[in-house]
Amino acid sequence: MLFNSIHFALFLPIVFLLYWFATEGKARRQNVLLLVSSYFFYACWDPRFLLLLIFSTVLDYVTGIKMFEAENRNRKRFWFWLSVCVNVGFLGIFKYYNFFSASFADALSLLGMKVNFGTLQVILPVGISFYTFHGLSYVIDIYKGRITPEKNFVDYSVFVSFFPLLVAGPIERATHLLPQILKERKFDYSQAVDGARQILWGLFKKIVIADNCAEYANMIFSNSGSASGSTLLAGALFFTFQIYCDFSGYSDIALGTARLFGIDLLRNFAYPYFSRDIAEFWRRWHISLSTWFRDYLYIPLGGSKGGTLTTVRNTFIIFLVSGFWHGANWTFIAWGGLNALFIMPSVLLKTNRVNLNSAARGKMFPTVKEFAAILRTFCLTVFAWIVFRAESIDHAVKYCAGIFSMSLFTVPRFEKIDNAVVIMFLVLAFFVVEWIGREQHYAIARVGIRWPRPVRWMFYSLLIFIMGMFMQTTETPFIYFQF
Amino acid sequence: MKRFLRSIALFFPFAAAIYVLLVVLTGNFEAGLHRKNLSYRKGSIGYLYTRLQEIDRAKNTDILFLGSSHCYRGFDTRIFTRHGLRTLNLGSSAQSVIQTEVLLKRYLEKIHPATIVWEVGPASLMSDGVESSLDVISNDPNDLNSVMMAVKQNHITVYNTLIYSVYLDVFHKNASFTEAKRKADDVYIEGGFVEKDPQPYQIINRSTSEVRLNDKQFAAFENCVSLIKRSGSKLLMVQAPIARSLYASYLHHDAFDDKISAYGAYRNFNNILALHDSTDFYDSDHLNASGVAAFNTALMSMLSVAQ
Numbered sequence: 001m002l003f004n005s006i007h008f009a010l011f012l013p014i015v016f017l018l019y020w021f022a023t024e025g026k027a028r029r030q031n032v033l034l035l036v037s038s039y040f041f042y043a044c045w046d047p048r049f050l051l052l053l054i055f056s057t058v059l060d061y062v063t064g065i066k067m068f069e070a071e072n073r074n075r076k077r078f079w080f081w082l083s084v085c086v087n088v089g090f091l092g093i094f095k096y097y098n099f100f101s102a103s104f105a106d107a108l109s110l111l112g113m114k115v116n117f118g119t120l121q122v123i124l125p126v127g128i129s130f131y132t133f134h135g136l137s138y139v140i141d142i143y144k145g146r147i148t149p150e151k152n153f154v155d156y157s158v159f160v161s162f163f164p165l166l167v168a169g170p171i172e173r174a175t176h177l178l179p180q181i182l183k184e185r186k187f188d189y190s191q192a193v194d195g196a197r198q199i200l201w202g203l204f205k206k207i208v209i210a211d212n213c214a215e216y217a218n219m220i221f222s223n224s225g226s227a228s229g230s231t232l233l234a235g236a237l238f239f240t241f242q243i244y245c246d247f248s249g250y251s252d253i254a255l256g257t258a259r260l261f262g263i264d265l266l267r268n269f270a271y272p273y274f275s276r277d278i279a280e281f282w283r284r285w286h287i288s289l290s291t292w293f294r295d296y297l298y299i300p301l302g303g304s305k306g307g308t309l310t311t312v313r314n315t316f317i318i319f320l321v322s323g324f325w326h327g328a329n330w331t332f333i334a335w336g337g338l339n340a341l342f343i344m345p346s347v348l349l350k351t352n353r354v355n356l357n358s359a360a361r362g363k364m365f366p367t368v369k370e371f372a373a374i375l376r377t378f379c380l381t382v383f384a385w386i387v388f389r390a391e392s393i394d395h396a397v398k399y400c401a402g403i404f405s406m407s408l409f410t411v412p413r414f415e416k417i418d419n420a421v422v423i424m425f426l427v428l429a430f431f432v433v434e435w436i437g438r439e440q441h442y443a444i445a446r447v448g449i450r451w452p453r454p455v456r457w458m459f460y461s462l463l464i465f466i467m468g469m470f471m472q473t474t475e476t477p478f479i480y481f482q483f
Numbered sequence: 484m485k486r487f488l489r490s491i492a493l494f495f496p497f498a499a500a501i502y503v504l505l506v507v508l509t510g511n512f513e514a515g516l517h518r519k520n521l522s523y524r525k526g527s528i529g530y531l532y533t534r535l536q537e538i539d540r541a542k543n544t545d546i547l548f549l550g551s552s553h554c555y556r557g558f559d560t561r562i563f564t565r566h567g568l569r570t571l572n573l574g575s576s577a578q579s580v581i582q583t584e585v586l587l588k589r590y591l592e593k594i595h596p597a598t599i600v601w602e603v604g605p606a607s608l609m610s611d612g613v614e615s616s617l618d619v620i621s622n623d624p625n626d627l628n629s630v631m632m633a634v635k636q637n638h639i640t641v642y643n644t645l646i647y648s649v650y651l652d653v654f655h656k657n658a659s660f661t662e663a664k665r666k667a668d669d670v671y672i673e674g675g676f677v678e679k680d681p682q683p684y685q686i687i688n689r690s691t692s693e694v695r696l697n698d699k700q701f702a703a704f705e706n707c708v709s710l711i712k713r714s715g716s717k718l719l720m721v722q723a724p725i726a727r728s729l730y731a732s733y734l735h736h737d738a739f740d741d742k743i744s745a746y747g748a749y750r751n752f753n754n755i756l757a758l759h760d761s762t763d764f765y766d767s768d769h770l771n772a773s774g775v776a777a778f779n780t781a782l783m784s785m786l787s788v789a790q
Contacts, residue, residue, distance in 0.1 A: 464501075
């Protein structure tokens with residue numbers, strides 16, 4: 001059940017009405033309803049994987065309690081590693097087995113040994129990377145003594161399976177989400193209206209910008225061998241807008257949906273393309289994953305406290321692991337490595353925490369220096385996205401080589417270029433709105449807030465109309481569902 | 484909570500009204516750039532508009548032809564007229580069974596044909612029918628059947644085009660429209676046939692595909708059969724000849740033929756006529772003049788034997 005489907009458009013209001021009218025505001029009932037709805041939502045993809053989700057939930061629930069009640073350190077460690085190994089093991093089998101077996105076979109073939117480990121014909125359970133990390137953070141936090149385990153299985157299960165975040169995040173923390181689940185939620189008009197508005201903006205990003213850019217990005221990336229440099233650059237730009245609007249659009253819908261149920265989820269995006277350096281970009285892109293790696297990998301490895309070499313090593317580790325988290329392909333690892341390289345100057349010069357506020361804060365336009373920094377960071381990001389999107393490292397290298405050729409200075413040529421011009425115009429308009437709203441939680445949070453209601457509603461209606469005129473007519477899943 | 488629900492209940496009709504207004508405004512822009520999901524096709528390539536104007540003169544016709552371009556480019560009304568038969572060809576571009584059902588509901592009673600020859604090929608039952616929906620919505624006054632068809636299709640372009648087309652219907656914006664009889668190398672012949680100027684055969688390579696019938700189309704097929712049976716008209720379902728190369732691209736013809744023939748008289752002319760791709764077709768889908776003559780002659784002899 002995709003967020004941008006008619007099924008979700010029916011599912012959400014039904015759950016919303018039951019939640020606020022049939023539970024009498026009792027947290028226990030609200031949570032039972034949320035759990036049943038979430039399992040139904042997940043089962044719509046593939047009911048078989050619901051068992052995997054339930055197993056993972058039970059495992060972390062039990063190990064959490066067992067760790068807390070453990071009489072000695074060894075027993076506590078046993079339960080901790082049991083949970084970590086089983087969680088990571090499932091992830092490894094479903095997501096990485098074929099990659100590791102093929103890579104190992106390739107490595108052995110270099111030594112003249114021919115082996116065939118066979119491939120597993122398995123479908124990647126949707127959301128497994130997200131709910132596994134979700135559960136891991138819970139278990140680690142208990143192990144480290146930061147939190148106590150949740151005794152109520154239903155409440156804990158809602159924390160893992162809450163449907164807005166189940167399949168593509170944000171990756172929540174028990175410290176943030178569990179307290180909200182444990183208390184009764186009271187309906188708040190402003191919160192609900194804000195949630196509905198954020199859903200609308202998320203749908204606009206996904207349906208109008210991401211899906212239309214995807215059409216051209218896919219076309220150009222799959223025919224990159226014969227395309228000119230300028231066309232390849234256009235393809236890279238289309239993908240840059242696609243992936244941002246696809247994932248941040250998803251996150252907006254998830255956050256907005258959660259707000260309809262009186263729950264605030266962690267923010268996942270904060271206008272990353274207005275970043276002035278790569279370090280800032282990573283504080284603004286997929287924030288829940290970046291902070292997860294920071295808290296559960298970078299800091300335990302020593303973070304930046306062990307001297308320059310340790311910092312460099314740890315930075316590379318988290319970026320490579322972060323890349324690998326996205327999928328079993330060398331392109332993702334290379335993308336992670338590339339970002340580690342990009343961030344390295346600011347790590348070495350200790351300037352990685354210079355740009356903590358949004359660009360041109362309190363002003364309409366950035367300074368020339370800020371603009372140059374934003375442009376430079378954007379170009380580096382576009383370059384890295386080529387590696388991310390390419391089918392293979394070889395494809396990425398050829399794609400980049402194709403851009404940096406004399407044909408870069410020709411007019412781009414691809415099918416339906418007239419429509420692409422309209423899409424680019426929409427992207428430009430979208431970025432203007434994003435720039436204006438960059439200090440808000442999401443771009444249209446304050447747009448028209450002081451306008452008379454009919455005028456404000458006309459603006460929202462205009463967004464719906466643009467969606468109706470530009471939506472794709474085939475099903476378009478979110479990119480991050482595959483991760 | 485009540486305040487929120489009241490706002491939502493007010494917002495949706497408001498947004499719907501603005502949406503309709505903006506679709507109408509957008510429809511009035513001629514530039515296709517702005518109209519990705521709005522495709523109004525008055526007087527499109529299949530001549531459906533002109534064909535529908537003939538319905539008033541077609542009461543109690545001998546044969547009514549229905550189907551896709553295989554139909555309106557395959558049944559030459561002049562050949563049947565020469566044999567003393569009054570015919571109307573109500574084929575239309577990519578007409579799928581869902582659109583056939585709409586046309587039958589609108590016009591079957593009015594035309595009241597003695598016989599209906601319905602071209603039913605795998606394509607008409609496999610397609611989503613969107614292209615033909617746009618054709619019907621744009622060229623025929625809309626009624627509740629159009630709305631039902633749009634709901635069945637559940638396609639944003641169909642909805643948008645229906646909104647725009649209903650606006651044009653209501654305000655008689657296209658009352659003075661006339662369709663040219665000649666378009667490029669096509670000529671409209673009275674009775675609904677479209678004749679293509681002679682041209683060399685063009686091969687269009689296609690990959691093989693399983694015949695997978697669309698459930699909605701098949702439900703509409705069953706509705707059409709029962710509509711025709713109730714009307715008292717004789718029904719002959721045919722699969723028009725297509726180039727061998729195209730015919731071979733569909734797998735499991737026998738199963739398809741068996742399935743259709745369970746619903747009434749059915750002939751697959753690909754198994755009856757021995758036509759040649761290069762001499763009897765101008766492309767993989769459509770017969771040229773000699774192919775049409777052979778097909779129509781065979782059909783007439785079949786009908787006379789039946790009578």
